[in-house]
Amino acid sequence: MKNCKYILVLAAALLCVFSCRKLTPDEIVSKTYAGLVINEIAAHDELADIDSWVEILNTSTADVSLEGLGLYLKDEYLNDKCVWSAAPGALAAGERLVVTSATGQGLSTGIISNAEFVLRLGTKDGSVDKFVRSEIMPEPQYNRGSYQRIPDGxxxxxxxxxxxxxxxxEIFDWKEPLPNAIWMWSSHMEPMMANDAEIMKEYWRLGYRHLLLNSAAFTNRPHEAVPFMEKAEEIGFAVHGWIQAFYKGGTWNVPIDKEKKTIKEEVFADMRELGRLCIEEFGVKGLHLDYIRWPSKASQYNFTKEVNSVAAVNRACRETRELCDKYDEGLVTSAALMPEPNTTNTYAQDPSQMGKYIHILMPMCYRYSYGYSDTGLVNCMNWFCNNSANAEVWSGLQTYDKSTTGLSADAIYTDIMAYRQSKATGIVLFRFGLGTFPDVNDIWKTTD
Known part of the structure; x- marks a missing residue:
């Protein structure tokens, strides 16, 4: 009995100790702002054209008052300085708030990702969340990337x-958006961005979700490409870097030296570097290979098992896939193909081999260039669908007639529905600036 009384007294004493323990500043702040986290950080102060920004997310199921909340930065210049103070109000459950260093947007300084920093969310006395770069993410950011909590929050x-x-x-899933794409040149960025991206927004409304942007946009027009990528992402487009694989400076650049009968390694090196630039410096969601072929007479370059045209095309496809997979971010690969079947001797394109590496094959079965009837279009697409290994097949189609006159929306829609009768699972329009694009939101809906 005495032991029981002793235990009860001891338990009561311990309960008193713990219940009377003074909360730490971090515990007080965490209780006040429970559920708020730093969810994403874009630290780009070392880059001239890109702003720094921070996203705050309310992961709780209740509204959280922002009164007294701030962001505090410690780096080589600042010592836990408040760089943003919240305006009066609350953050609703599941709501996110972006604070940016753009003029008048709240964040009083940029953040440098290639140096150590500590960013905390809270008050001057304590934190509800803290990001310590040296502990959490020691490597510098990619030019248009960010540090992200994945999954969200x-x-x-x-x-x-x-x-x-x-x-x-979230990790990009190329199968989630509608499978409707547009080929566009670098010069098309300007009209796409005009009037607050009026045309881009209209294409989104019409059901287009993928933009295949020529890589010249990134090599020759980087200052235009940065805001273009930001706007495309804001609207919801997935932008793919369109690489002209075996074509450079207006001329063919096939990767086999016919006289020496050797592989031109520099062609593959240039492709890898261009792909890396598109991904790491501009944040594309995939790489699209065009001119991934010989112009003609590919069989004349077949010297050995290793040095032959088909093997070279397949290698380019494989290395592109390996490059994209290295990032583990869902980056998608695609390739444009000539429309003729069984053309390994001519173009060195074997879809049954290319499809082992490439996610999406895009045969250019152009009605007006090749004079296809509706039946001819379906037969062309189905041949590729039946010989594509593991790849999906999207129909490449023209938006202009044989005289390069743009087609009406009704004419393009009629052509799309002809392609739709094949086994292909997506469409790619060539090209922006020619023809009036139709509404394609519902073309993949099935009817009972």
């Missing part, structure tokens, strides 16, 4: 090549 941080500003943090 979770405990794990990743250094991503693309950002999800103001949107849920």
């Amino acid at each position: 979770g405990d794990t941080w990743r250094n991503m090549t693309y950002s999800t500003k103001g949107r849920p943090n």
Whole structure:
């Protein structure tokens, strides 16, 4: 009995100790702002054309008042300085708030990703969340990427090549958006961006979700490409880097030296570097290979098992896939193909081999260039669908007639529905600036 009384007294004493323990400043702040986290950080102060920004997410199921909340930065110049103070108000459950260094947008300084920094969310006395770069993510950011919690609001941080500003943090899934794409040249960025991206927004409304942007946009027009990529992501487009594989400076550049009968390694090296630039410096969601072929007479370059045209095309496809897979971010690969079947001797394109590496094959079965009837279009597409290994097949189609006159929306829609009778699972329009694009939101809906 005495032991029982002793135990009860001891338990009561311990309960008193713990209940009377003074909370730490971090515990007080964490209780006040429970559920708020730093969800994404774009630290780009070392880059002239790209702003720094921070996304705050309310992971709780209740509204959280922002009164007294701030962001505090410690780096080589600042010592836990408040660089943003919240305006009066609350953050609703599941809502996110983006604070940026753009003029008048709240963040009083940029953040440098190639140096150590500590960013905390809280008050001057304590923190509800803290990001310590040296502990969480020691490597510098990619030019248009960000540090992200993945899954959204979770405990794990990743250094991503693309950002999800103001949107849920998630790995890109190329099968999720509608499979409707547009080929566009670098010069098309300007009209696409005119009037607050009026045309881009209209194409989104019409159901287009993928933009295949020629890589000259990134090599020759980088200052235009940066805001273009930001706007495309904001609207919801997936931008793919369109690489002209065996074509350079207006001339063919096939990767086999016919006289020496050797592989031209520089062609593959240039492709890898261009792909890396598109991904790491501009944040594309995939790489698209065009001119991934010989112009003609490919069989004349077949010297050995290793040095032959088909093997060279397949190698380019494989290395492109390996490059994209290296980032583990869902980056998609695609390739444009000539429309004739069984052309390994001519173009060195074997879809049954290319499809082992490439996610999406895009045969250019152009009605007006080749004079296809509706039946001819379906037969062309189905041949590729039946010989594509593991790849999906999207129909490449023209938006202009044989005299290069743009087609009406009705004419393009009629052609799309002809392609739709094949086994192909997507469409790619060539090209922006020619023809009036129709509404394609519902073309993949099935009817009972």
